[in-house]
Amino acid sequence: MNENILELKTIKELQNLNFFIPSYQRGYRWTDNEVTDLLNDISDFKPKQVDDTDDKTWYCLQPIVVKELSDGKFEVIDGQQRLTTIYLILHLLNQYYAEGYKFQIFDLSYETRSNSSEFLKNELKPGIRRDENVDFHHISIAYNTISKWFEERSKESFDRNSFESKLFHSTKVIWYQSIENDPIAIFTRINIGKIPLTNAELIKALFLNSSNFDKKYNDKIRHKQLEISTEWDVIEQSLQKDKFWYFLTGNKASTNRIEFIFNLMNNEKDVNDKYSTFRYFNKKFKNKNEETIQNNWSEIKSYYQRFDEWYNKRDWYHKIGFLVNTEWISIKDLYTHSLNCTKLEFESFLDQCIKDQFRNLKLEDLQYGDKKVKNVLLLYNILTMLKNSNDNSYFPFDIYKNNRWDIEHITSVTDPMPDDRSKWLQDAKVYINIATKEGRALKRRADKIDVANEDEFEEIFKEIVSHFNENLTDQDINDISNLTLLDSETNRGYKNAVFPFKRNTIIEKDKQGSFIPICTKNVFLKYFSNYPPKISFWTQEDRDKYFEDLENILITYLKN
Numbered sequence: 001m002n003e004n005i006l007e008l009k010t011i012k013e014l015q016n017l018n019f020f021i022p023s024y025q026r027g028y029r030w031t032d033n034e035v036t037d038l039l040n041d042i043s044d045f046k047p048k049q050v051d052d053t054d055d056k057t058w059y060c061l062q063p064i065v066v067k068e069l070s071d072g073k074f075e076v077i078d079g080q081q082r083l084t085t086i087y088l089i090l091h092l093l094n095q096y097y098a099e100g101y102k103f104q105i106f107d108l109s110y111e112t113r114s115n116s117s118e119f120l121k122n123e124l125k126p127g128i129r130r131d132e133n134v135d136f137h138h139i140s141i142a143y144n145t146i147s148k149w150f151e152e153r154s155k156e157s158f159d160r161n162s163f164e165s166k167l168f169h170s171t172k173v174i175w176y177q178s179i180e181n182d183p184i185a186i187f188t189r190i191n192i193g194k195i196p197l198t199n200a201e202l203i204k205a206l207f208l209n210s211s212n213f214d215k216k217y218n219d220k221i222r223h224k225q226l227e228i229s230t231e232w233d234v235i236e237q238s239l240q241k242d243k244f245w246y247f248l249t250g251n252k253a254s255t256n257r258i259e260f261i262f263n264l265m266n267n268e269k270d271v272n273d274k275y276s277t278f279r280y281f282n283k284k285f286k287n288k289n290e291e292t293i294q295n296n297w298s299e300i301k302s303y304y305q306r307f308d309e310w311y312n313k314r315d316w317y318h319k320i321g322f323l324v325n326t327e328w329i330s331i332k333d334l335y336t337h338s339l340n341c342t343k344l345e346f347e348s349f350l351d352q353c354i355k356d357q358f359r360n361l362k363l364e365d366l367q368y369g370d371k372k373v374k375n376v377l378l379l380y381n382i383l384t385m386l387k388n389s390n391d392n393s394y395f396p397f398d399i400y401k402n403n404r405w406d407i408e409h410i411t412s413v414t415d416p417m418p419d420d421r422s423k424w425l426q427d428a429k430v431y432i433n434i435a436t437k438e439g440r441a442l443k444r445r446a447d448k449i450d451v452a453n454e455d456e457f458e459e460i461f462k463e464i465v466s467h468f469n470e471n472l473t474d475q476d477i478n479d480i481s482n483l484t485l486l487d488s489e490t491n492r493g494y495k496n497a498v499f500p501f502k503r504n505t506i507i508e509k510d511k512q513g514s515f516i517p518i519c520t521k522n523v524f525l526k527y528f529s530n531y532p533p534k535i536s537f538w539t540q541e542d543r544d545k546y547f548e549d550l551e552n553i554l555i556t557y558l559k560n
Contacts, residue, residue, distance in 0.1 A: 024205030
């Protein structure tokens with residue numbers, strides 16, 4: 001063969017071929033929607049006669065780029081996602097035939113998965129999800145999607161034979177067979193700039209390219225590739241745990257989270273170049289040899305191992321998570337600093353960073369609207385958890401970030417008035433203290449009020465708020481002793497509600513298993529109150545005790 005081949009092939013023409021997915025390829029990652037769209041497209045396609053010919057129109061898939069190897073196999077340079085999905089559809093269709101009548105399916109194997117061929121041929125089962133590695137996980141999910149698609153249509157007037165005929169004979173791929181020696185170069189040229197490929201996937205190609213290793217030691221090459229591929233999966237799966245991810249980043253999740261480490265290593269980051277990190281690593285791989293691979297991979301592992309160590313040391317987890325989530329210092333700066341100090345020195349550095357964040361801050365001066373209030377309350381919750389030596393729980397930074405936690409008044413404010421007047425009034429009336437003459441009179445007025453009358457409602461609204469707040473001033477209302485952390489959903493759900501109603505809401509959410517920060521829970525359970533507590537009121541005594549606890553817990557970090 002002395003030139004590239006570009007032609008159209010039917011799925012039928014692929015049946016007798018043997019495909020090999022190389023280690024530099026991304027794993028199988030098609031979503032349910034992508035799989036379903038392909039099935040629907042093939043099913044809905046109606047071949048039509050081409051004018052004045054015996055030919056019919058066909059449904060065309062995107063290109064499959066291959067290179068023929070010396071053993072007759074075809075290395076798939078691009079298009080393995082489509083090819084794997086076609087294989088899964090064929091495999092599912094084959095299950096409708098008895099043994100001896102099944103049709104042949106092309107062979108398919110993944111270089112980084114030693115038992116992939118056996119898995120694809122004999123271990124795919126509808127309804128079963130495989131989790132031993134990330135590729136089998138996604139493949140089994142896609143296979144279940146295909147199985148459900150056919151199962152649902154079997155209840156309708158669906159012609160499976162027609163679908164099968166359209167798949168075999170009316171579905172074609174653009175077949176590009178290259179004679180170039182370096183498949184990595186083809187792969188990069190085809191994919192650079194395309195949305196499906198990420199920096200992480202291109203960097204994986206650099207690490208797992210067989211040309212990096214001494215060709216005299218084939219077994220050694222294979223072993224090293226499998227070792228890197230396995231360790232890559234371990235790192236990626238660990239970072240996929242939201243608890244670990246948000247502790248490190250404080251950011252929303254991304255698809256290939258190992259790319260976070262690559263970005264940290266990139267000292268030449270160009271925000272205008274989405275492939276800046278890949279280009280940085282590509283330059284590091286100018287000398288394609290085993291030593292280059294080993295040194296760079298060891299550096300990646302050192303990042304991960306240090307982060308894993310921090311994550312598993314409970315005290316550091318909370319302090320680092322706090323600093324990262326409040327954006328006081330980056331994880332990159334923390335890592336760099338940790339390289340040049342002892343563990344004891346690093347721990348002192350973490351404490352000093354927190355102290356620096358609150359330098360010259362006075363708790364008694366903090367009011368609602370001050371940007372520092374949220375960080376103070378977050379630290380208060382974290383340190384309260386750490387203070388309990390018998391508590392091994394971890395503050396969930398993922399929930400804190402995703403649920404958009406913010407500050408809320410413990411007892412209600414008079415401005416603005418609630419949107420749903422009727423509901424607010426019904427909720428509040430339940431808790432009015434009718435044991436007193438004033439309370440009974442307030443309840444009677446509340447029962448008779450016309451909520452449609454704005455002036456009447458505003459008057460009763462202020463009276464009820466005053467009843468539960470025991471005439472606290474506006475400054476008292478906005479003081480930190482009347483503020484706590486709440487997630488946005490709960491906050492929206494009872495904004496301006498009276499204290500006892502808020503208390504009941506918190507208790508119900510806690511019963512349902514919702515995460516409530518420990519200090520927020522302590523506030524509404526009247527943890528700081530003298531016995532017997534006034535359950536329906538957030539009193540001056542409660543505020544004083546709450547502020548005292550805030551001061552005691554935070555004192556180490558608030559010293560001027």
